Amino acid sequence: MSQPSANRHNHARLTEGSVSGHLAAMSIPMIWGILAVISINVTDTFFVGQLGTEPLAALAFTFPVVMTVMSLALGLGIGVGSVLARQMATASDARLRRLTTDSLVLALLIVIGFVVVGLLTIDPLFAALGAGPDMRERIADYMVIWYLGMPFLVVPMVGNNVIRACGDARLPSMLMVWAAIANIGLDPILIFGLGPVPAMGLEGAALASALARASSLLLTLAVLHYRMHLIEWAWPQWAHLKASARAVLHVALPAAATNMVNPISIAVVTALVAPFGAPAVAGFGVATRIESLAMIPILALTAGIAPVVGQNWGADRTERVARVLAVAAGFCVVWGLAMAALLALFGAQLASVFDSQPETVEAAALYLWIVPISFAGYGLLICVNAMLNAAGRPLSATTLSLTRAFGLYVPLAWIGSLVFGLWAVFAAASVSSVLAAVFAWWRGRRLVRIAAPRGDRDGDELVESVGPH
Known part of the structure; x- marks a missing residue:
């Protein structure tokens, strides 16, 4: 087992060389x-759009709920990745295996609870959304x-973050691309029917996604076991699972x-858009999917x-963290402005x-003319959030997002819907992103100026209690 250890610790190479x-x-x-993950939603939108405006509007209602659940998976993955990345050069093989295995078990237990709650709340939740x-x-x-297909989404996303924390970005991308290819192939068959397969409409879109992600789950587990040697096929002891959960959930x-x-916040705004009619909801859903494609590089x-x-x-190399902030900010400005210009010109098409x-x-088209103006600001916000999570400062990231969404976006959208109309609902997104970006830049600069000593780093000490059996 010595060779896997050497290989993994060599992944702690990001502290040297060009940032x-x-x-x-x-x-x-x-x-x-990410293009592959987003393309699953975009592909569903394209094929469901062929069924008519009403089914497309129904899919648009599901988008914020689906994205909320996906955010749970992403948060768990971020927590695992943050802890592993900060421990990569020093933790033992046994500790890394224990933390990875416990994290996958923890993700499965959490997702089962969400499945039960989700199934019981479908009707009242979407009634509340309009x-x-x-x-x-x-x-x-x-x-x-x-x-019912949620486990096939959450567990692979956690596994992909484990692989990425080890310094390998290609394998997770390949696994995500595979799921997208499978979904694209299954969508038209299950939505419209083919041969003995009946046309299932919206149900077919959901089933296609579940089956595609199930195949991704199997591949992810195979990589973690056979290539990364990071899974122990034994149910964890309660003490070890509890210690791993403390370390991961501190960030997750x-x-x-x-x-x-x-x-x-998008779910709340969807409810504000609903009184403007099904075409407005469908247009809002289409625009947010196009927006997600434009934001892929960020x-x-x-x-x-x-x-x-x-x-x-x-590794206490905070001067390199400062360089990350500068590079990220420059990229967000250039890419955001370029996308704003393109979507203003070609949004309707x-x-x-x-x-x-x-x-x-x-x-x-109205959404795509107004909102992309703020892509640079929103990009800076989420980049600073990624920095804060990786540095073990997750509560600061949460504060930034809450300020943008519920301190600015939702109140402004509500006022705009009452006073001005649909355009003001969309303009609220732009105003809130720009204002939040100013605060995010200040917080990012403060992070690298006031770097805590290693012993005071939030959450690092929790990992020390995660050991082998």
Whole structure:
């Protein structure tokens, strides 16, 4: 077992060499992985759009709920990745295996609880979001299958973050791409039917995603066991699971809350958009999916930031963390402005690919003309959040996201919907992102100026109690 140990500890290499080069090496492969994950939602939107505006509106209602649950998985993955990255150069093989295995078990236990709660709350939840009775029937057909497939989403996402924390960004991307390819192949078959396979409509879209992610789960476990040697196939003792949970959840719970904030705020805004009609909701759903595609490079950058900041923070190389902030800010400004210009010019044409109804296209184009102006600000916000999580400062990241979403976005959108109309609801997103970005920049600079000594780093001491059997 000595060879795997040497290989893994060699992954703590991000503390030397070019910061920009490490960020590029860790982020560029993730562009394809994140594109793959987002393409599952975009592909579902495209094919469901062929069924009509009503099914497309039903899918739009599910988007913030689905993204909220995905944020739980992302938060768990961030927690595991943060702890592993900061311990990569010093922890023993047994400790890394124990932490990884316990994290996967913990993710499974948490997701089972969410499945039960989700299945019991479908109707009242979507009624609160403004969906009518007929719309809720469509939504329930989709969400029952989606909730049952949640383990296939959450556990692989945690496993991918383990692999990434070890310094390998390519394998997680390949696994994510595989799930997307499988989903693209299954979607038209299950939605529209083929041969003996009946047409299932919205239910088919949910089933296609579940089956694709199930295959990704099997591949992820195989990589963690056979290549990374990071799984122990034995149920953990309670003491070890508890110690691992303390270390991971110290970052994971605030990180999950941080990532849930945005989709929850979108859910509230969806309810504010609902009175403007089904085409407005459908257009809002289409626009947010196009937006997610435009933000892929920035999202990939946040994934690359995590291991680079984590390893350098653990090694007390805070001057390199400051360089990460500068590089990230510059990229967000350049990319955000470029996307704002492109979507202002071609937003309507892109929206018409998903739904040709003029009212839907008009609502989507309005969103894509207003909101992308703030892409640079929102990108800086989530990059700073990634830095804070990687450095073991998750509560600061949560504060930033809460300020943007519920201190600014939701109140401004509510006022705008009452006083001005749909355009003001969308403008609230831009204003809140720009204002939050100013605060995020200040917090990021403060992080690298006032670096705590190693012994005072939040959460690092928790990992010491995670040992072998």
